[in-house]
Amino acid sequence: MTRDDAPSGRRRRIPRPPEWAGRNFRLLAGASFITNLGSSGALIAGAYAVIGTGGSATDVGVVAAARTLAMVVFLLVGGAVADRVPRQRVMVTANAANAASQGLFALLVLAGHPALWQMAALTATGGAAQAFFSPAAEGMLLSTVETAHAGKAFSVFRLSMNGATIGGAALGGALVAAVGPGWVLAVDAAGFAVAGSMRSRLDVPAAERTTARRGFLRELHEGWREVASRSWLWGIVVQFSVVNGVVAACQSVYGPVVAREHLGGAGPWGLALAAEGVGTVGGGLLMIRWRPRRILLVGTLGVFPLALPAAALALALPWPVLALVMLASGVAIEVFAVGWMLALHQEIPEEKMSRVSAYDWLGSVAMTPLALALAGPAAAAFGRTAALWGAAALVVLLTGAVLLLPEVRRLERAGHKPSRVTAAADDLVPAGPPAAAGQPTVKAPSGGSGEGSAASS
Template identity: 65%
Template sequence: MTVRPAWAGRNFLLLTGATVISNLGSSGAQIATAFAVLAAHGSATDVGLVAAARTLPLVLFLLIGGAVADRLPRHRVMVAANVLNCASQGLFALLVLTGQPPLWQMAALAALGGTGQAFFAPASEGMVLASVSGEHSGRAFAVFRMGMNGANIGGAALGGALVAAVGPGWVLAIDSAAFALAAALRAFLDAGGVAERAPGGGMLRDLRDGWREVASRTWLWAIVLQFSLVNAMIVAAESVYGPLVAKEQLGGARPWGLAMAAFGVGTVGGALLMTRYKPRRILLTGTLCVFPLALPSAALAVPLPAAGLTAVMFGTGIAVEVFSVAWMMALHQEIPEEKFSRVSSYDWFGSLVGVPVASALAGPVQDLIGRTAALWGCSALIALLTAAVLCVRDVRALTRRDRAPARDPHRPEGAAAHEAPGHQGDDAPRPTQAPPPVSRG
C-alpha cells in the first residue's frame, strides 16, 4: 500500500521535507532575532534596522541569484545558500549565548542571511516544479506550499514559546541546525532528469535575457508591477498600522496574534483547496483572489472587533494561497525551464522593492493624513491596481494546459498561445509566484 501519490517522486519529497524543516527553524528565528536585539538593550528602531539589514541584500542580489541559478545546477545553489544561512545563524546564536553582541554584528549577520535567501529563492522555485510533470504541477505546488505554510505557523508558535523558555540564542542555534539538515537533504537531490542548460554569454547577457522574458509578456510584467505596490501597501497596513490599532483599540498583542495566526491557517486551507481545484482560466481566477487582500486594511480602518478581523484574515489567507498556486501553475506552463530562475528573480525583486520604502513612509503618511485615512488608502489602492490588471486581456485569457506543447522560447507569446490545443483564439499569459509579504516563506 503506497503512502504517497504516484506523482510525488523522490526529488519532490526531499524538497518538501527540507522546506518544512528550514521553515520551522526560520519562523522561530524571526521572533528570536527581534528579542535578541531587545535583550541587548536595543530599541524598536534597532529591531527595524536589523530587519532592514536582511532585506537590503535580498533585494540587491536577487537578480544575480536568478542568473546564477540558471547557469549552475540549481540544487547546488540551494545547498550553498543553506550552508551560508547555517553559518550566519550559528554565529549569531554563539554571539547571543555568550554575551550581548553590538548592533552592527547582528545587522551584518542578518545581511548574510538575506544574501543567502537571494540566491536560494530563485533556484528553489526552479527546482520544485521541475520535480513533477506538467499535469500535476498545480497539485504539487499546493501540497508543497501547504507544508511550507504549516511549518511557518508551527515554527512561529514553537519559536515564541522557546524564546520565552530558554532564550533567543538557543532558538537561533536550532535554526542553524535546521539549515544544516535542509542542506543535507537537498544535497541528495537527483538532477539527472533535469535537462542541461547551455552556458550563457555572461552574467549581464543572462540578466538581459531574463528581462526580455518578463517584458515580452504583458500579463507577467503587469502582475509583477501590481504586486510591487500591493505588497508595499500590505506591509504598511499589517506591519506598521496593524499592531498600533491592536494595541489601542482591539486589546493588545493577543488578538493581533490570533488574527495573524488565522491568516496562516487560511493559507493552509487555500493550499488544500488547490490540491482539488484546477481552474481553467488560471490568472483570471488568481487575480480575482487578490481583491480580498484589500479587506484587512479596511477592517483595521473601521476597526472591526477582534473576532471580525480574525475572520477577515482567515479568508484573506485562503485567497492569497489560491492566487499563489494559480500564479505558479501559469509560470510553470509558460516560462522556458532554462530561464525560470531568472524570471523568478525579477518577480521576487518586483515584489520586494517597495517594501522598505513603504515601511519607512508609513509613519510620516500617518502623521500627515491620519491612520484611518492611510489604511483606507491602502485598501483602495490594492483594489484599484487589481481592477487595472483585470483590464489586461492576457490576464483574463490564459488557459490551463495539462500538458504544455513544445515551444520555441523566442516565438512571440501570442503565436504560442493561439496554437495551444483548446485555446480557440485565447492568448496565454503566465505567472510568477506568490508575493513575499503575503505568500512566500
C-alpha cells in the same frame, strides 16, 4: 511486538510514500518544512528582538528592510551563479550562511542588547543568502518527480509548506512570549543547519547538468524582452511591487506594535499569522477542485482581500476577528497563486522561464525595503491608523488598475488546444512565487528572517 503480531491477528502495514515521491522529493520536502517552520517563528522573533531593545517601529522596519534590500541587490547575481555552479552546492552553502547569521543573531539577543546595526547586518546576510538560494532551488522540485505526477507532488509540497507556516507562527509567537525571541532565533538557526545537511544528501546528477551560455547580459536582455512584451506580466509585477511592500509593512512593522498595544502581545499576533496559514491551506484545497477558465481575472480578484488585514489593524479589532480576516486573506493568496503560476507555465517558453522568474521576483520585492523603512516615519507623520488605511487603499487601487488590462481579463486556461502546459501541469497546485520569499506564500511579502515560505525554501 512486531508489526506482524498485532492483537487482531492481522499484519499491520506501515504506510509507504507513493511511488512518485522518491528519496529526493522527500528530502526536499522535509528540508523545506523544517526551514519554513523555523522561519515563520523567526519573523515574529526578529520584530520582538528589536522591540525588546527599546526599538521603535522605524527600527523594526529598518531591520526587516535590510533582508529584502540584500535580496534585491544580489538576486540577479545569484541567478547567474546558479546557472554556472551546481544548484545543490549553492543551496547547501546558502543554508549554512543562514544558519550562521541566525545563530549569531540569537547569541547577541540572548547575551544582552544587540545594537541596531548588528541586527540589520545579520538580517541582510540572511537576505543575501536567500538571493542565491532561490534561483538555485527554482525547478529543483520538478526534477524529482515525473511530469505525470507533478500536480500531486506540488499539492503535497504546498500543503506541507502551509502547515509549517501555521505551526511555526503559532509556536513562534507562544515561544517568544514564554522564553523570549533569542531562543526562537536559535531554533531557526538549527533548522537551517538540519535542512542544509538534508540537501547535501540529494542525488541529482541530471538536474545539475548545465548548457553553454551566451553571456550574462544577453540572457538578462532576452528575459526582459519576454516580460516587457506581455502587459499582464509586467502589470502584475508592478502591482505586487507595491502590494508586497505594504503587506510586508503591515505584518513586520505595524502588526507587532498593534498587537503589543491592543491585542495582548506576541502570542495573539502569532495566532493571527497562523490563521493566515490555515487560510492558505484552505485556498489550496479549494483550487485543487476549482478550475476557473479566466485564470488571471479570478486570481486578480483574489488580491482585493489582501487589503483587509491592514483595515483590521487600523481599527484595532480584537485578535479573534483579526484572525478571521487573516484567514480570508490566506485563501485569497492561494487563489491568486494558482492563476499566476499557471499563466507563467502556460505562456512563457520553458527555456526562458528562469530569467522571467528572476525579473518577476526582483520586481515583486524591489519596493519592499523602501516600504519597510518608511513604515515608521509614515506612522509618525500621519498617524499609524492613517498609514494603515493608506496601505489598504493602495492594494485596492492598484488591483483595480490591473483589472483594466485586457490581457488580464481575457487570458484563459489552456484547454484542449496545444500548449506548453501538460495535463499534469494543468492540475498543478503551484508552489507560490518563484523561489520566494517571503513568508506569506504568493508573490509572497518578504521580511522574514529565514528562507520564507516559498516552495523552494
